[in-house]
Amino acid sequence: MKKESFYITTTLPYVNAPLHMGHALELVRADAIARYKKLIGYDVFFNTGTDEHGIKIYQKAKENEIEIQDFVDQGFDTFKKQLKMFGMSDDIHFVRTTDKHHEAAAQEFWKKVNDNGYIYKKNYETKYCIGCESEKTDSELEDDECRDHPGIKVSIINEENYFFKYSAFGDKLLGFYEKNPDFIVPDFRFNEIKAFVKKGLQDFSISRLKSKMPWGIAVPGDEDHVMYVWFDALTNYISTLGWPEDTEQFKKYWENGNPTQYCGKDNTRFQGAMWQAMLIAADLPNSHQVVVDGFITGEGGVRMSKTLGNVVDPREIVSEYGTDALRYFLLREVGSFEDSPFTLERFKDAYNSGLANGLGNLSSRIMTMAVSNNITISEFPSFEDVLEIFSEDEEIQFHKYIEKFDIKKAIDLVWFQVQLLDGIIQKSQPFKLVKSENLEDSEKGKKQIEELILGLYYIAKLLEPILPETSKKIQQLIKENKKPDAPLFLRKE
């Protein structure tokens, strides 16, 4: 049987700073979905990468007095290291917007859109802050002054730019949304985008003068311009597949792989509307789904910021608690779609109760019984077998929740199983039964322990896409009939 294909991607973080908790959230979630799909037999293409062009990178490299290419290379290295800390799939694909192939693909994409008549040149007025030496958007300004440089009015700069005829795509987008009622998840984000598109779209500028922004992809046929972020970066989702030359791969994963894009809520419009209009303009098929995460906030739902001192760095969490602990929190304790607070205290509570006292302790108590009584299981059901067992109830189905990207609810089912096993041990006390002089009782105890081991094995299996490291450890303990050398998750005080 030919395997079905599946494509999933994150957005590309800008490479000038380390990843923050929001990036970790998006990456880990996409990773869990990718792993899940693989486990149920899909041929998965999982994409991520780095956005490496733009004026900010140019400036930062100059500030640090290093070559721009070296600067982005370092950034990419840091990025890859951090992905390891988040426990990302080994077979993840990386795309860098400075890749030669990507640059060529972006240019080809531009040409197609241009050939179709959706690109034109016109005068563009930008607001420029002399203090920051960069352009400002209206939302960054108050009274025509940028916040970092009060007292200096922004200057208006006129330049010729290329524009994309976004305005021509309003009805097409609305028609597409109509036909794909689950295009953006969750639905309230979808409603926002629909409302935005209904209000009418304005053409937007897609190039900058090379003299002002030297670090970018050249506009085909015009030496004086480079692409602005949209055509430069969004095109990565298909360039990563080898588009345009590799038609086979493109067909397999983009046309037939239900391309799914994870992003943070600040990105909804670009993924859900702009990129989709660009695809239509290039005669290419649309994405299949856009999944939008909420933001990670500080205590009380306030924004994380250095000045408030409420920033939690994912790297700190990993070095103190481990990769799977971070994943556990991001996948289970952070709201699936709404904004959610991440504080050290909240994290520690969840870690202790869910991982140390819950999963970790259960593994210890079951494996101790298994080892000291030399009891093993003989069958090791596959992920799909276990999935079926956990889908018996029509309403509560592990896979249904995952397919709806409600990973938290799926994980809740696993922890329900943890609680169940703990309860069974307490009630039937197999540890006592096996010691009984009465042969019938001791046999009964053995049987119960066997069932507990199998139950633990189910848990480990279901955790494969969620906590891959821990899942592997537990499966190994069961297969080798060993107690954990050290607690799986040491309780923290």
Next chain:
RNA sequence: GCCGGUAUAGUUCAAUGGUAGAACAGUGCACUCAUAAAGCACAAAAAAUGGUUCAAUUCCAUUUACCGGCACCA
């Protein structure tokens, strides 16, 4: 300002036109296989006002508070 959403226990979240459930935290009991863990029990909640209804936490309206969107921000 306009449009949308939310308001439930200390906290994070459920369900529901007719006794409001859970998890974590708290208190107590008790067990000993386990990471002083787990188990049992207890305590604890509907923003305000009005309306519809035999009955409203649920439906409607108003008020208040908070959140999100309202374009060139990855």
